[in-house]
Amino acid sequence: MGDATNSVASVFRPSPALSKVGPSAITRMTAATAELKRQGRQIASMHLGEPDFGTPGNIVEAAIRAMRAGDTHYTALDGTPEVKSAVQEKFSRENGIYFENDQIVVTSGAKMVLFSAFFATLNLGDEVILPAPYWVSYGDIVEMMGARAVVLPTDAQDGFKLRAEDLERAITPNTRWLLINSPSNPSGAIYRRSEYEPILDVIERHPHVWLMVDDMYEHIIFQDEPFVTPAQLRPDLQGRILTINGVSKAYAMTGWRIGYAGGPAPLMKAIKAVLSQSTSCPCSIAQAASAEALRGPQDSVRRYLGEYRVRRDLVITELSHCPDLKATEPDGTFYAFVDWRALFGKLTPRGETLSDDEDLCQYLLHDCGVSIVPGSAFGTPGFFRISFASSEAELRLGIARIREGCAALI
Template identity: 75%
Template sequence: MNTANVVAPSIFKPSRALSKVGPSAISRMMATTVDLQRQGRNIVGPHVGKPDFDTPENVIEAAIRAMRAGETHYTALDGSPAVKAAVQGKFARENGLDFTPDEIVVTTGAKMLLFSAFFATVQPGDEVILPAPYWVSYSDIVEMMGAKPIILPTRAEDGFRLQADDLERAITPNTRWLLINSPSNPTGAIYRKEDYGPILEVLERHPQVWFMVDDMYEHLIYKDEPFVTPAQLRPDLRNRILTVNGVSKAYAMTGRRIGYGGGPVPLMKAVRVVLSQSTSCTCSIAQAAAAEALNGPQDAVRRYRGEYRKRRELIMDELSTAPKLAYNSPDGTFYSFIDWRGYAGKKTPAGRILTDDEALCDYLLRDCGVAVIPGSSFGSPGYFRISFASAESVLREGMLRIRTGCTALS
């Protein structure tokens, strides 16, 4: 027998780090949507948090200049001097935070900074407190590190904001981090000075707990009020606060993959070790673009925010005509988190009972041609998320299909 072309059988064994996690719900929905579209299905997608605007022209030109100037080589692994100076200036100018260069790290997307910080600080048995709803990747990243996510449900009547009493009860000797995203993906909730104050008082009493704040949507606030971040409010606690941000959302630069953060030197030093053995530096051209975004004119940011505000009003108007869908008006981001439980247990025209939010989202996708993200992915079953970072025509058609699909339930 000729065995030259016979492939020996093999058994793939994933690592323990992957035993409890898989691709995020958003990634799965994006892949399924693309697959259905390839099959010829007409699917509208108010599900992806990806600005549909072009990157500002001055930022594009900065990237081109960088390439023509030969800035296409390695930089320092935590960011070039130019981009770190831009981040330093941004923090000082907009947040009143004076970070030194060794307190700043620039990474390949803000998610990489979150990942690296957890990789550098947690171990099996540690706990990370996540107020729910939370961004889908937070809990999976924590679990990949062998740590335990402690999910604290928030309430719609509290504006989906963590309450200090709930935090106090959740802290144990094993608690390592609290992570809050404001403005919040997926709810659009904003933590103001009066919201952060009691939380910071709790953390003051528990010195083993560090605070990670994800400020990615800082510039997408729709009321005339200042944005605040915890390190700004309590400088005495700065030695255990990591402030994370990036250029993806405000500047329509999701594909450039630039995140950045400021934090205590020992933490940032540990993050650099993780980066040195993983991504090394981020793209030098993207760094040049990010420096221009932070240093240059901010007209585009204001223009985008104005457009998102109009789309937010459109979504609120559309939702008001769907009697069994409950919602809070988002104060920030470009998301709306919708309570669908008025339709729980209803039957689709094909006879399927909607038992949970994943069943609802599957029905809306496959039967109605509209993609949304189930709330259980954000730690909050009973809801689904839509994004209004899409064109008005997409939003109107998407909301029409949602209303039509819900009306068809019996």
């Protein structure tokens, strides 16, 4: 049996599309954390971007009603009429954007919108501009398509936001997309109207460049200024803008796997072709629940936001007691992005040198019992990401361990 297994393994050839892609840093940290917990270690988990709240009851009840009504079959591949109508109403009510039915798709998670849009539009050698820090999956998905991720570093002093002049310099004849995530995972940065406008002016001057906007954290914002999205600001550019969102973060529905998007009809038609040969359709039950999430009472969203604000303030305050760490207060999301560069080159109590983000995260995990994500996974070495989508007790424990771990460095 062993020989046969080795023989099969020896002839396996992975696709060239996977040559530069592997499990994400978050996935690896999740697996490592789970293994340590299985061994009986108490780990303060601050790596996972998942709300610790339960899905609101009205949403769960909508799913139950759908099942009892027999809504357990295939749906249209881009979403049921009910959920697409709810998405249409959401865009109109909250963003002032109107999309026709054929300009909306509903998918099995917002990542599937990203994947399908890139699959449908990218050719070998095309370029996608990613302001860093960026969500870990963006670059890998682009590379899987045989395209090139063009990473544009941003600065903490600029609020981790792309500058129009840097965008202008980065655009080439091969540029196909600019991808902006606001509020940003991992930095928590939010683009205001005055910050979007110069960027949109650049996009307008380059008709071959399209804009993909990931608004997943739209409802987790701490600033008083209203949230804005590019298609709302520049209707004249809507023919080149894909606006992506979902129910995972705002409604604590990560496991329901529903994302949605609005954009130009020709692009959506191409996305639907990808969906027809991949996921076929999103889960019918999850679509019914998502329609209720978008149309129903929003009290839970406001309550969650209040909790996140308390946790954000706790995390930033506690981190301020770590003299070698510098945390930028996030305007949105439930993440803090922390600068640890003052600790580069220091030694752990076991004599190991901290030469990069991975070294720091492995030290804090195995020696101190706290899990975080290295900034290099987000295209920004010298930082790490903390998720404060956990209880206050977990956050206090985790930051105390980070503080102790940093103080123990030589």
